[in-house]
Amino acid sequence: xxxxxxxxxxxxxxxxxxxxxxxxxxxxxxxxxxxxxxxxxxxxxxxxxxxxxxxxxxxxxxxxxxxxxxxxxxxxxxxxxxxxxxxxxxxxxxxxxxxxxxxxxxxxxxxxxxxxxxxxxxxxxxxxxxxxxxxxxxxxxxxxxxxxxxxxxxx
Numbered sequence: 001x002x003x004x005x006x007x008x009x010x011x012x013x014x015x016x017x018x019x020x021x022x023x024x025x026x027x028x029x030x031x032x033x034x035x036x037x038x039x040x041x042x043x044x045x046x047x048x049x050x051x052x053x054x055x056x057x058x059x060x061x062x063x064x065x066x067x068x069x070x071x072x073x074x075x076x077x078x079x080x081x082x083x084x085x086x087x088x089x090x091x092x093x094x095x096x097x098x099x100x101x102x103x104x105x106x107x108x109x110x111x112x113x114x115x116x117x118x119x120x121x122x123x124x125x126x127x128x129x130x131x132x133x134x135x136x137x138x139x140x141x142x143x144x145x146x147x148x149x150x151x152x153x154x155x
Contacts, residue, residue, distance in 0.1 A: 012036045027052065028145050030135055032117075039117035041131055043138035045145045046110045052149060057094060057106045059148045064102055070144040071101075074113060077137025081105070082112040111145060113138045 013035030019026035027049075031042045048056065060067045074080060087107040090097060097103040115134040121127045 013038075027149065028142050030138075032131065034117070034122055039119050039122060040114050041117060041134055042112055042114045043135065043141055044110060044112040045141075046112060048110075053109070055148050056111065056145065057091065059144075060102055060105045061094065061097055064099065066144065066147075067102070067105065070140045073140035074138065077140075079113040079115070079134075079137055081108065081141075082110070082114055083108070084112070085109050111141060113141055 013033055015031065015033045017024055018030040020028065027045050029044055029046070031044060033040050033042075045052075045056070071081065083104070086104070087109065089095075090103060090107060094103075094106045097106055115130075115138075117127070117130065121130060
């Protein structure tokens, strides 16, 4: 209950996260957001811990074929990595990355793909098929991140 005159709810959306360990703190998650303004799903490595983010950036530079293969697989599924909240400049240690696609990628703070949901489908069985299809298309991002996460060592 709000104690001000404005009784509108704080949140104008519902959301859910599916993660490997069932918590909101795990990385490599599936997220669904149903809101009054926007409905979407996402697969994300959102705000990874500094050591994991550093490992992801190193993997982009040291194993560009694996990164580009993941991006190509996403593209085949009609998905692309989101550039939201990307750094304006290269992070320390990555200033000399020459290939433009890799230079852009190491500036990411998050690794996310999103899929808009048609609000007309949120009450229909078609939503399940749509979300499963999206998740299967986003699986290369999950696989790429999990492979790196297995090598990331806490500082």
